[in-house]
Amino acid sequence: MTALAPAPVAVPDPEAHRQVAVVSRKAPIAFAVVTALFALLLLVAPREGDATFRFATVGDLFTIPDATVPGMGTAWVTVALMAVATVVAFVLASRRRRVPVWLSLLFAFVFLVGFLAWAAAGSASDIPAVRLIGGSVLLSVPIVFGALGGVIGERAGVVNIAIEGQLLAGAFSAAFVGSATGSPWVGLFAAVLSGVLVALVLGVFAITYKVNQVIVGVVLNVLVIGVTSFLYSQVLVPNAEKFNDTERFSRIAIPVLSKIPVIGPALFNQTIVIYLMYLTVPAVWFALMRTRWGLRVRAVGEHPSAADTVGIKVERTRYRALMIAGAIAGVGGGFYTVVSVSSFGKQMTAGAGFIALAAVIFGKWDPIRAALAALLFGFASNLEGALSIVGAPVPSQFMLMLPYVVTILAVAGLVGRSRGPAAAGEPYIKE
Amino acid sequence: MRLELRGITKRFGSLVANDHIDLVVEPGEIHCLLGENGAGKSTLMNVLYGLYTADEGEILLDDEVQSFSGPGDAMAAGIGMVHQHFMLIPVFTVAENVMLGHEQTRGGGRLDLEAGRAKVREIADRFGFHVDPDAVVEELPVGVQQRVEIIKALSRDAKVLVFDEPTAVLTPQETDELMAIMRQLKSEGVAIVFITHKLREVREVADRITVVRRGAIVGEASPGASDAELAALMVGRAVELTVRKDAPTYSESALVVKDLEVSDARGTVLVDDVSFTVRGGEVLVVAGVQGNGQTELAEALAGLQPNVRGSITLDGQELVGRSVRQIIDAGLGFVPEDRGVDGLVGSFTVAENLMLNRADEAPFAKLGMLQLKARDQFARDKVDEFDIRTQGIDVPAGRLSGGNQQKVVLARELSRELRLLVAAQPTRGVDVGSIEFIHKRIVETRDAGIPVIVLATELDEAVALGDRILVMYRGRVVGIVPSTTPRDVIGLMMAGIAPDDAGEAA
Numbered sequence: 011m012t013a014l015a016p017a018p019v020a021v022p023d024p025e026a027h028r029q030v031a032v033v034s035r036k037a038p039i040a041f042a043v044v045t046a047l048f049a050l051l052l053l054v055a056p057r058e059g060d061a062t063f064r065f066a067t068v069g070d071l072f073t074i075p076d077a078t079v080p081g082m083g084t085a086w087v088t089v090a091l092m093a094v095a096t097v098v099a100f101v102l103a104s105r106r107r108r109v110p111v112w113l114s115l116l117f118a119f120v121f122l123v124g125f126l127a128w129a130a131a132g133s134a135s136d137i138p139a140v141r142l143i144g145g146s147v148l149l150s151v152p153i154v155f156g157a158l159g160g161v162i163g164e165r166a167g168v169v170n171i172a173i174e175g176q177l178l179a180g181a182f183s184a185a186f187v188g189s190a191t192g193s194p195w196v197g198l199f200a201a202v203l204s205g206v207l208v209a210l211v212l213g214v215f216a217i218t219y220k221v222n223q224v225i226v227g228v229v230l231n232v233l234v235i236g237v238t239s240f241l242y243s244q245v246l247v248p249n250a251e252k253f254n255d256t257e258r259f260s261r262i263a264i265p266v267l268s269k270i271p272v273i274g275p276a277l278f279n280q281t282i283v284i285y286l287m288y289l290t291v292p293a294v295w296f297a298l299m300r301t302r303w304g305l306r307v308r309a310v311g312e313h314p315s316a317a318d319t320v321g322i323k324v325e326r327t328r329y330r331a332l333m334i335a336g337a338i339a340g341v342g343g344g345f346y347t348v349v350s351v352s353s354f355g356k357q358m359t360a361g362a363g364f365i366a367l368a369a370v371i372f373g374k375w376d377p378i379r380a381a382l383a384a385l386l387f388g389f390a391s392n393l394e395g396a397l398s399i400v401g402a403p404v405p406s407q408f409m410l411m412l413p414y415v416v417t418i419l420a421v422a423g424l425v426g427r428s429r430g431p432a433a434a435g436e437p438y439i440k441e
Numbered sequence: 442m443r444l445e446l447r448g449i450t451k452r453f454g455s456l457v458a459n460d461h462i463d464l465v466v467e468p469g470e471i472h473c474l475l476g477e478n479g480a481g482k483s484t485l486m487n488v489l490y491g492l493y494t495a496d497e498g499e500i501l502l503d504d505e506v507q508s509f510s511g512p513g514d515a516m517a518a519g520i521g522m523v524h525q526h527f528m529l530i531p532v533f534t535v536a537e538n539v540m541l542g543h544e545q546t547r548g549g550g551r552l553d554l555e556a557g558r559a560k561v562r563e564i565a566d567r568f569g570f571h572v573d574p575d576a577v578v579e580e581l582p583v584g585v586q587q588r589v590e591i592i593k594a595l596s597r598d599a600k601v602l603v604f605d606e607p608t609a610v611l612t613p614q615e616t617d618e619l620m621a622i623m624r625q626l627k628s629e630g631v632a633i634v635f636i637t638h639k640l641r642e643v644r645e646v647a648d649r650i651t652v653v654r655r656g657a658i659v660g661e662a663s664p665g666a667s668d669a670e671l672a673a674l675m676v677g678r679a680v681e682l683t684v685r686k687d688a689p690t691y692s693e694s695a696l697v698v699k700d701l702e703v704s705d706a707r708g709t710v711l712v713d714d715v716s717f718t719v720r721g722g723e724v725l726v727v728a729g730v731q732g733n734g735q736t737e738l739a740e741a742l743a744g745l746q747p748n749v750r751g752s753i754t755l756d757g758q759e760l761v762g763r764s765v766r767q768i769i770d771a772g773l774g775f776v777p778e779d780r781g782v783d784g785l786v787g788s789f790t791v792a793e794n795l796m797l798n799r800a801d802e803a804p805f806a807k808l809g810m811l812q813l814k815a816r817d818q819f820a821r822d823k824v825d826e827f828d829i830r831t832q833g834i835d836v837p838a839g840r841l842s843g844g845n846q847q848k849v850v851l852a853r854e855l856s857r858e859l860r861l862l863v864a865a866q867p868t869r870g871v872d873v874g875s876i877e878f879i880h881k882r883i884v885e886t887r888d889a890g891i892p893v894i895v896l897a898t899e900l901d902e903a904v905a906l907g908d909r910i911l912v913m914y915r916g917r918v919v920g921i922v923p924s925t926t927p928r929d930v931i932g933l934m935m936a937g938i939a940p941d942d943a944g945e946a947a
Contacts, residue, residue, distance in 0.1 A: 028709075028710040028713055028916075029708050029709055029710065030702075030704050030708045030710055300551055300552060301546075301549070301550040301551055301552060302544045302546050302550050302551075302552055303550055305533075305537060305540075305541060305544060305552060306541070306542075308530075308533075309530055309533070309541055312530045312531070312532055312533070313528070313529075313530045313531070315528065316527075316528040316529060316530050316541075317530075317541070317542070318492075318511075318512060319490070319492070319512045319522070319524070319528045320512065320513075320516070320528070320541050320542030320543075320593075321511065321512055321513025321514075321516055321517075321542045321543075322513075322541070322542050323511075432531070432532075440492070
């Protein structure tokens with residue numbers, strides 16, 4: 011036995027490769043640009059008056075007083091703070107160190123406060139913090155469910171471009187079935203089924219027939235848009251009362267939790283679908299990372315032939331994962347018509363599925379991070395509504411672009427080097 | 442467990458990959474399957490492992506006929522396989538890889554990782570491996586990854602173990618350790634099939650040797666047979682195993698590499714402070730186990746690496762910072778490591794591939810138009826000169842055999858006025874017959890007074906072809922030694938031990 015003990019040379023230290031720091035000046039440059047643009051905005055369009063932030067709602071456990079600050083003064087203070095953060099970032103970069111995530115988050119937060127103070131200066135209405143958060147959560151729900159479906163699909167090796175289609179199909183089915191039966195529960199179930207159906211079609215082409223997954227996904231999206239638009243104008247519009255008027259889920263306030271100021275009413279006075287989302291995110295994480303099912307799903311997404319050689323049925327595993335992903339995305343679609351509004355509208359998902367896809371990448375294929383990324387995109391969408399309330403001097407068309415701009419910037423610039431499942435997008439072809 | 446294959450036949454279209462193969466492996470026996478690349482060894486083993494279904498013939502374990510519909514069945518029956526390209530999931534830990542496919546769970550489908558770790562430790566202890574169950578596989582050296590493959594097979598109680606070309610990625614020392622492990626497995630009664638084309642290893646461990654050529658068994662040999670006998674059996678004719686070359690005559694020309702550093706996008710230094718000089722008229726072999734920076738070094742010489750510091754001068758001209766086109770024009774001939782990916786465009790014809798890097802110059806192009814006659818004439822000349830076996834110059838290069846593809850690459854690179862030749866693993870996946878030819882052409886280039894750099898992972902080739910040998914380990918130069926240096930010293934250098942110490946240790 012002793013003769014077999016490997017000599018120390020045989021197991022060399024894997025850390026032996028020297029590292030040179032890769033300097034990324036992306037963050038400091040981005041900080042500098044944003045700071046400069048904001049300062050320019052303040053100079054070009056100064057605003058008079060105070061801005062009020064409101065934190066309280068009726069029925070809070072205790073009341074946080076409103077904060078009234080001078081608009082321009084606050085904005086200039088935030089510019090100064092942003093400039094400091096920029097300098098720190100440049101110093102870090104010159105010392106070849108990474109800019110920590112918390113600094114980026116802090117920078118974003120300070121900028122947001124300054125921007126809101128400027129926008130609301132002199133406005134008669136105040137900035138409702140509760141609405142800002144609660145609205146973000148609501149707007150991010152379909153994106154979160156879509157992103158979870160995307161994470162599961164890609165972890166199993168199938169790129170799911172058809173999330174948009176699954177959301178739209180879910181929204182339509184929930185409206186149609188929910189209205190016809192008069193039950194939002196049945197509507198939600200129909201949404202799940204239609205999400206699975208779209209996933210099944212994707213699976214047949216992408217897994218069984220090994221068609222390019224991106225093309226199948228895009229075509230499916232167009233197909234779902236066409237089918238739902240057709241049925242909408244032929245069936246739903248003429249019989250709107252019968253087929254396109256769902257009963258919505260009602261809000262359920264969770265005792266005690268819903269009384270916490272600011273976050274209570276925003277997070278814990280919501281409908282069942284949102285509570286379902288709170289549960290689904292950690293559940294998907296647990297299933298992927300800690301169970302046998304998850305290990306096998308990740309195996310077929312990383313190295314399908316290795317999975318095959320240990321007796322895992324690659325195609326069956328991928329199908330199953332894709333069905334589950336479709337069901338989850340379907341719930342997100344159902345949200346539109348059984349929670350958000352009570353009727354279906356043409357192309358009402360408006361690209362949320364593609365933003366969900368971006369959230370998958372921004373969240374580095376991790377369910378929890380992807381959900382947080384979805385929340386960020388939801389926040390960007392919500393900002394437009396909040397700003398129009400305080401009468402901000404920004405054209406609303408410009409604000410409508412915000413979620414998409416944030417998506418592009420997030421995925422292109424700030425995500426850093428991330429590596430997805432190695433075999434995502436590749437059909438498994440046995441030699 | 443006794444393994445028997447009876448009349449196994451496997452066809453792919455008109456190609457007969459396995460032709461009525463009979464093979465018996467007894468428990469406690471190392472049975473060596475010797476044959477060239479493409480002889481059908483791997484196909485046979487994939488049939489055995491349930492990855493392919495045989496067209497004819499049957500597999501018997503302890504005299505019972507088996508039918509496998511997939512690797513799962515083969516494993517359940519007690520067959521394990523250590524694949525040439527490891528079947529490990531790089532981002533998983535050792536324990537996760539070992540348990541994958543037969544995971545133990547606690548309530549609710551939760552993985553019982555502790556059971557997986559325990560299994561890894563138990564087997565590792567039995568064989569004296571040092572493997573951390575929680576290490577991520579991609580961060581382990583290849584030698585250790587191979588042990589994980591072995592542990593994976595043993596964790597399913599494999600009684601028949603197939604090693605498919607296991608030594609290709611190992612240092613000579615790691616190879617010795619693998620041999621020891623194989624002997625221990627044998628003493629525990631495991632039936633071992635050892636697939637290889639390396640004669641030295643065969644003679645060292647094999648109890649029985651079966652030689653395969655062109656899909657059929659051509660004979661058995663005893664472990665006592667000489668290299669020449671085994672090679673002749675494998676190739677079907679007598680082959681010359683040594684490279685004939687005279688002492689170098691140096692020319693004025695020289696390549697000087699100084700303080701070269703290559704790093705990847707993540708900042709890992711892959712070529713670390715490398716300096717050397719190659720004079721015209723000599724072959725410098727860059728040796729080392731795969732993945733120790735040789736590939737990146739060669740690519741840096743060809744201008745293919747983005748993050749390069751230091752200097753590379755060819756006859757006084759600086760090459761660092763120049764484009765690939767400029768470097769080619771400066772007289773570099775480059776045979777890339779993976780001809781299928783970097784060397785050829787598989788769907789282009791032989792004629793097109795032969796002029797690929799000169800398509801924009803006379804006589805192949807005039808006023809932006811391809812001169813097809815010049816191209817075809819050139820191609821016919823080169824096909825004759827380099828003895829490229831093809832049905833015609835308009836056959837897609839991808840359809841040629843490995844050796845003939847490599848001749849196309851070599852013909853293209855050697856047909857220009859060269860001032861430097863860099864050949865990365867020029868004989869990988871090439872049949873023995875073509876190897877002789879390729880070696881001969883490389884030596885001719887050297888004798889023409891051109892500096893030649895050859896990357897080699899196999900010691901035999903390094904010693905045969907090189908005038909001097911530069912050994913790399915973890916991106917650094919361990920030493921530059923004459924090719925007359927004892928093999929075991931070079932072997933130890935490949936494991937990172939400085940030549941002086943290696944000399945003493947050996």
